[in-house]
Amino acid sequence: MNKRTGIIIAIIVTLLCLVLGGNFYFMYYLNVEEGQLSSVRALENMIRHKMRHLKPAYLNRNPRFFMYRNKLLKNYKPAPYENASVLWDIANWWPHENEIYPLYDSSMGQLLQTLRQEPITRVNNLARGTQLKLLMRLSQQQKVIFKPQWYPRDIVLEGAVYSGKDRHVAEVYAFYLGAVLDLRWTPIVVGRVVNLKDEIYANGDQELQNTIAINVDEQGNETYCLYGKCHYCNEEETVCGDADHNIEGVLIYIVPGTLAKRRSPWQRTYKEDKRAQWEDDMNYCKSLKNKMETIRLLDLIDVAIFDYLIQNGDRHHYETREERVVLIDNGKSFGNPNKDHLDILAPLYQCCLLRKSTWDRLQVFSGGVLTEIVDRLAKQDALFPLITDRHKRGVERRLLVVFAVVEHCMDKEGDKMFKTL
Numbered sequence: 380m381n382k383r384t385g386i387i388i389a390i391i392v393t394l395l396c397l398v399l400g401g402n403f404y405f406m407y408y409l410n411v412e413e414g415q416l417s418s419v420r421a422l423e424n425m426i427r428h429k430m431r432h433l434k435p436a437y438l439n440r441n442p443r444f445f446m447y448r449n450k451l452l453k454n455y456k457p458a459p460y461e462n463a464s465v466l467w468d469i470a471n472w473w474p475h476e477n478e479i480y481p482l483y484d485s486s487m488g489q490l491l492q493t494l495r496q497e498p499i500t501r502v503n504n505l506a507r508g509t510q511l512k513l514l515m516r517l518s519q520q521q522k523v524i525f526k527p528q529w530y531p532r533d534i535v536l537e538g539a540v541y542s543g544k545d546r547h548v549a550e551v552y553a554f555y556l557g558a559v560l561d562l563r564w565t566p567i568v569v570g571r572v573v574n575l576k577d578e579i580y581a582n583g584d585q586e587l588q589n590t591i592a593i594n595v596d597e598q599g600n601e602t603y604c605l606y607g608k609c610h611y612c613n614e615e616e617t618v619c620g621d622a623d624h625n626i627e628g629v630l631i632y633i634v635p636g637t638l639a640k641r642r643s644p645w646q647r648t649y650k651e652d653k654r655a656q657w658e659d660d661m662n663y664c665k666s667l668k669n670k671m672e673t674i675r676l677l678d679l680i681d682v683a684i685f686d687y688l689i690q691n692g693d694r695h696h697y698e699t700r701e702e703r704v705v706l707i708d709n710g711k712s713f714g715n716p717n718k719d720h721l722d723i724l725a726p727l728y729q730c731c732l733l734r735k736s737t738w739d740r741l742q743v744f745s746g747g748v749l750t751e752i753v754d755r756l757a758k759q760d761a762l763f764p765l766i767t768d769r770h771k772r773g774v775e776r777r778l779l780v781v782f783a784v785v786e787h788c789m790d791k792e793g794d795k796m797f798k799t800l
């Protein structure tokens with residue numbers, strides 16, 4: 380066979396392939412590859428492109444910011460109080476639907492002080508959820524949930540977005556971030572250094588004391604170590620006091636009223652080799668829009684933005700209060716400052732819907748002031764600084780990603796993506 384015949388045969392074979400098999404192959408490629416993996420990748424590229432061309436307004440400070448800053452600083456300023464009991468009565472009347480506390484109230488600064496100062500009078504294990512937590516009573520009256528410190532601030536957790544134990548300070552950060560973004564859907568939280576021997580063990584019931592190991596070294600020095608009672612609790616994983624028996628933890632005010640737990644439509648499979656439908660199906664939201672009330676969907680999209688900023692990828696269930704979504708359990712945030720899990724934003728980029736008020740509020744805190752104001756508020760907290768500078772840079776970087784994703788959605792949907800429900 381000479382060269383020319385070879386070329387002709389090759390051309391004929393190629394043409395045959397194109398006409399017969401090629402189409403099928405091409406269609407297959409479109410459906411599977413294009414429809415799943417590459418559409419996620421295409422979205423990532425789109426967002427990267429948008430990030431490079433963000434309008435200056437997203438990068439600069441918004442002059443409106445100063446008004447919000449002054450009001451926030453005033454509202455959360457610690458204030459002396461006389462009667463804790465009265466403040467707790469007030470705070471227990473605050474919640475309305477999913478708003479746990481009012482926008483501005485002169486009692487907030489005082490309430491925060493009660494949580495920092497009132498004596499702990501009783502402690503029990505709280506075997507709710509899967510992580511170690513305690514139920515504490517303050518001044519024989521108000522119950523709060525206590526989550527202890529497990530990691531130093533600069534821990535970098537590798538692996539899945541939901542890996543590791545709780546980051547206690549994340550609960551405090553979430554509280555202030557919620558206040559700033561006007562997503563007042565989190566519990567009220569303060570950090571507190573607590574004495575494991577004098578405040579926890581001494582006020583604990585028998586069951587709690589049985590889950591605290593007391594080790595004595597050769598010099599006769601005691602170390603108290605708590606392992607608690609919960610799904611993941613075991614004697615090998617303990618929280619130990621320092622030389623003075625102190626541990627760090629957070630006090631989480633109990634949200635009054637009834638909470639209902641629901642499975643998140645964007646739940647992960649929690650299995651490395653199995654992907655959830657929403658992870659590959661870019662039309663996932665279409666069917667949800669028919670199944671779910673718009674107000675619920677808008678709540679979940681606000682939650683997605685909030686969770687993306689703090690990198691909470693563990694909202695497998697969400698809780699509702701009077702049919703509106705609350706932000707309970709923010710402990711699995713800030714695991715890795717260098718990684719942004721874009722898929723936490725799936726509710727936003729798959730639905731391309733956003734509450735107008737949320738969008739307006741986000742833009743007030745452009746130009747690096749979001750972490751600045753949260754920091755100013757959190758300065759009052761016993762555990763300040765709550766997160767490292769790398770984590771703060773992460774929050775600012777992700778805010779720009781949120782702006783870019785909204786720009787992308789505006790290209791697709793126009794202003795009708797913004798809702799006032």
Ligand SMILES: Nc1ncnc2c1ncn2[C@@H]1O[C@H](COP(=O)(O)OP(=O)(O)OP(=O)(O)O)[C@@H](O)[C@H]1O
Nearest residue numbers: 507508509510511524566631632633634638707708
């Ligand atoms: N501040 C609060 N007010 C009222 N109820 C609360 C509060 N915090 C937690 N709870 C209740 O306790 C349950 C467990 O709390 P949380 O989700 O923080 O624990 P967890 O161990 O992290 O759970 P999981 O392992 O499921 O994430 C919640 O589902 C909620 O019903």
Ligand SMILES: [Mn+2]
Nearest residue numbers: 510708710711
């Ligand atoms: Mn949790």
